[in-house]
Amino acid sequence: MKRSYLTLGFRNLTRRKSRTLLTLTGVALAIGFTVGLLSISEGFMKSFDRVMGTSGPELFVVPQGQGKMPFPMSMGCAGGALEERSVSVMGGIQGVTMAEPMIRMFASKKDAPGMLGDMPMLTFAVPPETFFRLRPDAKIKHGRAMRKSDNRVYIAGFVLAQNLELKLGDSLLVGGESFRVTGIMDRAGQPYDYFGYVPLAAAQQIRELDGKVCGVMVKLDNPARAKDASRRIKALFPKVDIQSVEEIADSFQDMMMMSQAVHFAVSCFALLIGVLFVATTMIMSVSERVREFATIRVIGASRGFVVKMIMAESLILSLLGGAAGCLLGYGLSKGIDWLNFVYFRESFMQTWVSPKILIIATAVSLLIGTFAGIVPALAILKRPMAENLRYE
Amino acid sequence: MAILETRELMKTYIMGGEPVRAVDGISLRVDAGDFVSIMGPSGSGKTTLLNLLGCIDRPTGGQVLVEDRDVSRLSNATLDRLRLRKIGFVFQRVNLIPILSAAENVELPMDMAGVSAAARRARALELLAAVGLERRAAHRPAQLSAGEQQRVGIARALANDPAVILADEPTGNLDSKSAAGICALLSSLNNRGQTIIMVTHDPEAGAIAARRVSIRDGRISEQSGN
Numbered sequence: 270m271k272r273s274y275l276t277l278g279f280r281n282l283t284r285r286k287s288r289t290l291l292t293l294t295g296v297a298l299a300i301g302f303t304v305g306l307l308s309i310s311e312g313f314m315k316s317f318d319r320v321m322g323t324s325g326p327e328l329f330v331v332p333q334g335q336g337k338m339p340f341p342m343s344m345g346c347a348g349g350a351l352e353e354r355s356v357s358v359m360g361g362i363q364g365v366t367m368a369e370p371m372i373r374m375f376a377s378k379k380d381a382p383g384m385l386g387d388m389p390m391l392t393f394a395v396p397p398e399t400f401f402r403l404r405p406d407a408k409i410k411h412g413r414a415m416r417k418s419d420n421r422v423y424i425a426g427f428v429l430a431q432n433l434e435l436k437l438g439d440s441l442l443v444g445g446e447s448f449r450v451t452g453i454m455d456r457a458g459q460p461y462d463y464f465g466y467v468p469l470a471a472a473q474q475i476r477e478l479d480g481k482v483c484g485v486m487v488k489l490d491n492p493a494r495a496k497d498a499s500r501r502i503k504a505l506f507p508k509v510d511i512q513s514v515e516e517i518a519d520s521f522q523d524m525m526m527m528s529q530a531v532h533f534a535v536s537c538f539a540l541l542i543g544v545l546f547v548a549t550t551m552i553m554s555v556s557e558r559v560r561e562f563a564t565i566r567v568i569g570a571s572r573g574f575v576v577k578m579i580m581a582e583s584l585i586l587s588l589l590g591g592a593a594g595c596l597l598g599y600g601l602s603k604g605i606d607w608l609n610f611v612y613f614r615e616s617f618m619q620t621w622v623s624p625k626i627l628i629i630a631t632a633v634s635l636l637i638g639t640f641a642g643i644v645p646a647l648a649i650l651k652r653p654m655a656e657n658l659r660y661e
Numbered sequence: 662m663a664i665l666e667t668r669e670l671m672k673t674y675i676m677g678g679e680p681v682r683a684v685d686g687i688s689l690r691v692d693a694g695d696f697v698s699i700m701g702p703s704g705s706g707k708t709t710l711l712n713l714l715g716c717i718d719r720p721t722g723g724q725v726l727v728e729d730r731d732v733s734r735l736s737n738a739t740l741d742r743l744r745l746r747k748i749g750f751v752f753q754r755v756n757l758i759p760i761l762s763a764a765e766n767v768e769l770p771m772d773m774a775g776v777s778a779a780a781r782r783a784r785a786l787e788l789l790a791a792v793g794l795e796r797r798a799a800h801r802p803a804q805l806s807a808g809e810q811q812r813v814g815i816a817r818a819l820a821n822d823p824a825v826i827l828a829d830e831p832t833g834n835l836d837s838k839s840a841a842g843i844c845a846l847l848s849s850l851n852n853r854g855q856t857i858i859m860v861t862h863d864p865e866a867g868a869i870a871a872r873r874v875s876i877r878d879g880r881i882s883e884q885s886g887n
Contacts, residue, residue, distance in 0.1 A: 273773065280761070560754075560756060561756065567715070567717055568769070568770050569745025569770055569773050571773075654717050
């Protein structure tokens with residue numbers, strides 16, 4: 270019994286090969302497009318989770334008036350600056366192991382490859398003496414680290430240097446001034462692989478922020494007690510905003526939720542097209558075989574057999590289309606990564622076709638097949654057998 | 662024992678708001694081994710009668726008894742099983758499944774009845790041999806002539822060893838030579854004890870049955886033979 274409806278379902282798809290192929294293409298495009306789109310937000314979330322899992326600062330202290338801007342955007346002194354001397358006070362607060370002052374800058378290189386020419390690269394101005402304390406995994410691969418006496422020097426993260434094809438001695442524009450690359454870091458699998466660093470004093474000169482900083486990164490002895498530390502800092506410095514890693518993660522999550530909602534809406538449209546493709550094919554396929562179904566019923570097939578036969582056909586069609594769509598979506602995500610690399614080189618964001626996406630794609634294919642099969646199956650069973658037997 | 666019996670069988674359709682009696686009080690008894698032809702002009706109600714006998718349609722009055730069991734009030738699922746195991750159908754347009762080979766078409770009712778793959782394949786080949794198509798088992802319907810297709814249709818009807826075969830104009834779409842072959846095949850099956858009821862408007866085909874029933878306006882107008 271099982272064999273018959275599966276055989277019939279499968280072989281029926283070979284009756285009109287071009288129609289089947291066209292339907293498979295439609296479903297594959299719909300699913301592939303969805304998988305490709307969702308892989309962007311999944312990839313971003315994965316990259317973000319990876320960064321969140323690294324050993325960085327737990328709190329980011331910025332002057333009030335930055336709105337809800339998350340790190341690192343909040344470190345640009347958009348709403349004012351903090352006194353540099355407050356940093357050492359923060360460093361002495363109970364539970365705080367280290368406080369590093371910071372000014373967020375941007376660097377650019379005119380002859381950078383791809384689309385990176387003149388593109389602003391995140392650069393942080395920090396005191397040379399605290400650099401390795403907050404980044405214990407950092408190692409200089411070429412050149413040397415920043416020194417206290419340095420001014421217009423630039424230390425590039427591994428990925429940044431690779432993307433901009435930086436060599437020791439190259440010049441970069443930071444805040445309109447030329448900085449010379451004196452050090453290139455090794456790959457550490459940390460966010461700072463993507464950033465550049467300049468001495469804090471140089472940034473203070475350029476931004477005319479003598480004795481001031483745009484934010485403070487705070488490392489705690491016990492990250493689980495971030496709220497307590499935050500309360501203590503706020504008690505001493507009421508005119509600051511403090512963002513914890515969790516809050517930053519939440520605000521990124523919110524941004525990603527919005528992005529995912531847009532992707533989902535676009536995907537729904539694509540999936541609707543998939544449903545229409547399979548449903549049209551199934552309705553046509555069933556309406557062409559009214560007499561055949563009547564014959565099968567007359568010779569003894571139960572209503573369930575006919576439903577299973579039509580459902581098998583519809584599900585085979587949608588699952589094959591879904592499988593092709595997953596492959597297409599995977600290809601699409603790799604294509605996005607490739608384009609990303611061509612234009613922007615190694616990027617923080619990589620697409621990711623996660624198991625969750627594949628499960629969603631399979632579930633959606635099943636839904637498409639079920640919906641597209643059940644409607645014509647019930648319609649054909651509604652009509653009297655004797656009438657269907659005479660159907661032309 | 663009566664294989665099939667009708668008692669005051671009625672089937673009324675509503676057409677254009679008016680009731681039309683397609684079958685109007687037919688009482689008929691078919692015993693095991695009978696070969697009955699039901700003849701009549703177009704619109705006389707013979708196909709409607711065959712549909713009622715085959716449990717494809719439900720009567721609006723009277724009774725249909727299959728092996729002395731009143732089937733008029735049985736559930737759809739029970740009627741499905743009854744058709745599968747007790748009744749073999751032969752259609753005017755054959756209605757083979759085009760995507761299945763001749764052997765697979767014959768196997769289909771056995772598959773539905775839960776016969777094992779090996780047993781149904783052996784029986785299908787045996788039945789195809791019985792209708793002279795042992796070498797055409799792997800051919801699909803489109804690769805067979807009309808006469809050969811009808812032979813496959815007869816083999817399919819015999820698949821579950823039914824109590825009765827109901828044939829609706831089995832020679833209606835065939836040339837005279839093929840029609841004669843099908844008539845001979847049905848006769849030989851009947852000679853071996855198979856009960857057959859055949860609806861036809863072809864007098865030559867009807868003449869092969871030992872018992873002939875003519876119907877007109879939904880009623881039996883004449884019966885002949887034993």
